[in-house]
Amino acid sequence: MTRRDVTRRQELLLGLLGAAAAFGICEGVSRAGIVRRSYLPPASEVLVRAVRLAGDPAFLDGVGVTLRAWAFGLGLACALAVPLGLLLGTVPVAEAAARAVIEFLRPLPSVALIPLVSLLLGAGTETEVTLIAYASLWPVLFNTVYGLGETDPLARDTLRAFGFGRLAVLLRVDLPATAPFIAAGVRISAAVALILAVATEILAGFGQGLGIFIAQAQSGTDGTRDVLAGVVWAGGIGLVINGVLVGTERRLFAWTREPRPQAAKLRRSGP
Secondary structure (H helix, E strand, O other), X not given: OOXXXXXXXXXXXXXXXXXXXXXXXXHHHHHOOOXXXXXXXXXXXXXXXXXXXXXXXXXXXXXXXXXXXXXXXXHHHXXXXXXXXXXXXXXXXHHHHHHHHHHHHOOOOOHHHXXXXXXXXXXXXXXXXXXXXXXXXXXXXXXXXHHHHOOOHHHHHHHHHOOOOHHHHHHHHHHHHHXXXXXXXXXXXXXXXXXXXXXXXXXXXXXXXHHHHHHXXXXXXXXXXXXXXXXXXXXXXXXXXXXXXXXXXXXXXHHHOOOOHHHXXXXXXXX
16 A cells, blocks of 8 residues: 555545534534524434435435536536637737736626626526536636646747647647646536535525525425535535546546655655
């Protein structure tokens, strides 16, 4: 077993211990009556409710609606951000011309745009996908531009010396070198997209989706318990998505990891 594997197991163990500690604290605080159960139900009841929701077809259909909007919005963001980032990163004139527009649009919170987009597109999947794409675009875009800035200029000059054109250099050098940065941006955007999907549904208040379930559960008899159960589902989905993307990055871009300890030791002992 390598040192990297040991570190991963330690991180996993610490994460499980942290989750268990948070579970125990919430359970103890609620059972002891420090906080009213109407405000904070016992963690065990919330977990049981979350498990039971897995057998509710209507709830699972809503989760599927949320995940479809998440996937469409994230895919649209990547389809726009990667080519745009490659353009801005390789053409300085384009980057200078677009800088003012980007700096104006980037700070705008996506949630604040919900009324405007709803007015233009109506309260439906189109609005949700549009907001998700807008919020998810920036991490991928800036990571792509940053990755191009980190590309080895010697590799570019070598291909140009052999007569390769700008497009060939982009496909053979720039894009492979930028791919790990793009993947990191996609991972960040995936979390942002899930947040926007649930938040947009909560603010909409009608239709289908995980956010709709959370919004409507507030008025139920066990409203807080159901709301927290929906939040558990949202957090679990986000955890699974992040785990899948991290594992994919490690397999596809294993060459970007830190050097092995033996190699680092040789470098330190060298002249």
